[in-house]
Amino acid sequence: MKKLLKRYRVFLIVLVAMIILTIVNQQLGIKALLITGNSVKEMLLVIPPIFLLLGLLDVWVPRETMIKYMGEGSGHKGVLLAIFIGSAAAGPLYGAFPVAAVFMKKGVKFMNILIFIGAWSTTKIPMFLFEMAALGNKFAISRLLIDIPGIIILAFILSKMVSKKEVEALYENAKSIE
Incomplete structure (x- = not known):
């Protein structure tokens, strides 16, 4: 109790x-x-469809594939994929965290997870299209060109600031979630 x-x-x-x-x-x-x-x-x-898609991701995409495209050795490919997946995602930001946990279980690099969360929160495609219609192309494109490098820089800084021990604890915690 x-x-x-x-x-x-x-x-x-x-x-x-x-x-x-x-x-x-x-x-x-x-x-x-x-x-x-x-x-x-x-x-x-919002949450049930996200968990359904996560279950499919967990079953259909092998860990080796995720490591290849978004893991430690993925380089620019992993960064671009993290931005694309985060930007194409639908739903509020709290939906990004279960996805990030599955990414951790699949061996995605910590910096790419941070980029994914940053992209989910600021570079969504529907938001970009709305901004183009409501605020003009110049504003929408300028904001996007500032946000993307900002997300990458912040993710790089955060990934260097967080100790290896803390990152390992996060990954272990993600593995224990079923």
């Missing part, structure tokens, strides 16, 4: 805070509950 309470303590704290908020200000509490409900509904619509 203690372990269960510890695991869900943040959820329980937020739940208690929402109940107190509803008691203090009923209108605001109900609004917060509706927003929370909409967020949960959105997650329930």
